[in-house]
Amino acid sequence: MGQGGGPPYVPPYVPPPLFPRPELPEPPGWMVPAAAGAGVFAAVALPEAQVGLGLVLVSVVLGGAALPALLRRMTPWTVAFGVTAYWLISMAAVRDADWLVALLLIAGAGLGALAVSGAGAGWLGVIRGGFSVLLALGPVPWFLAVPMKRLTARRRVLPMLAALGITAVLLLVFGLLFASADAVFASYVDRLTATPAWAESIPLRIFLFALFGVLLAAVVLVALRPVADPVGPGTKFRVSTSVWLVPLTAVNLLFAAFVAVQIRVLFGGDTLVLRTAGLTYAEYARQGFFQLVVVSVFVLGIVAVAAGLLKVDRRERWMLAALLGVLCGLTMVVLASALHRMNLYTDAYGLSRLRLSVQATVYWLGALFALVLVAGAARLAGRRSGWLPRTIVLVTGLSLGLFSLANPDLQVARTQVEIRGVTNLDSDYLGDLGAEAVPALDRLPEPQRSCVLHDVVQANGLYYPEPWNGWNLARSQARALLAEHPVRYHPDCGAVRAGGSD
Known part of the structure; x- marks a missing residue:
């Protein structure tokens, strides 16, 4: 009963949150700096290059940054999965064939996630463990919320951001007014605000920074959670x-x-x-x-x-x-x-x-x-x-x-050259092979050699040297070989490409 004999007090209805906070482990204090560092490294190492050394180094940085969380559940199985995963991913700096590299990266990511999860006692555990990092991306905002609140409260980041925002608005307004009032001042503004070539990749770098920072947080979250091996249906059927x-x-x-x-x-x-x-x-x-x-x-x-x-x-x-x-x-x-x-x-x-x-x-x-x-x-x-x-x-x-x-594309090129012979070669098919096929295709007589290698060079970007983050062993060896035996121009390559097929 309420006071004075009135009706009983009924608390107001509070609707449940649309996205309830999941049960999460306490995030370690080093996670936010580690995620920021991994994001910065990915933003530097990945853009403006083909798949190669940069991607391999980013995977090493991710594993190294998450290592303190991974040590607590290290077993012979997780070590075997992790080493195999890094072996597969490292082949991206060795092989050039897109179909093979994509397969190796997907398999390496799955094995790495299985190693982080520590699961795999049953088939359901293997499947869930392979997707564990992807599944952890959903709770990552809640996982990051606590250390981010601590960071902003301790260092007063929000007032600084507000000050920078007000400053940017004031400079924009007064700058536009001054530029419209004086042509000479406007010319200086144009020079200062001209977009340099390197700035074109800024949106991609920001995206990579956020992506790999969140990815590291998901890896740490999976590593801190208890090992979860789903139990499948244990019911068996007795039949005649x-x-x-x-x-x-x-x-x-x-x-x-x-x-x-x-x-x-x-x-x-x-x-x-x-x-x-x-x-x-x-x-x-x-x-x-x-x-x-x-x-x-x-x-x-x-x-x-x-x-x-x-x-x-x-x-x-x-x-x-x-x-x-x-x-x-x-x-x-x-x-x-x-x-x-x-x-x-x-x-x-x-x-x-x-x-x-x-x-x-x-x-x-x-x-x-x-x-x-x-x-x-x-x-x-x-x-x-x-x-x-x-x-x-x-x-x-x-x-x-x-x-x-085993170098599949090299094996394909070698057997095609040796068995099919010059007259029955499918030049269009050979022109789609990776850079590792160049040593075998270099043995073809002219004009087949230059016509086929021209397509390989175009398909794999072998005309120009690569930056450090795009270094790849197969492409490097192919460029060295083509520097010794340059590709010649032949106007009749269209007729040469009309080879036999099976």
């Missing part, structure tokens, strides 16, 4: 044994029959293919390669569903493991057949980016099947297989690093 026994047995028999045919073809060779299929060996190889790769991906899905969702007793578990193990083993033979087919095809037509990438994918799939077999054996022996998701991610990152070391 025949529901999975009959299909898996039938699929194994089908795979065994296919493998038997493949073994016969591998030993029978060219004559057997020509007699039964009416195809050349290269046509036979091209016809089925991609289908076999798709088959192996489907098998991974079958194994994941059967091992993750089926609830079986001890005797059935051994039977299911045996069927899945045989299926994985047969699929590895199918992958070997697919790789053999592609080798036959590349022996006839040379490598391309797609062929080389899918060849590397076959090796990667083979490694995955080997890991799945090891994990299955560990589970049968009563040991845990929680290491499998992290190991697959780490093997994938290492595979990408090895793939970049």
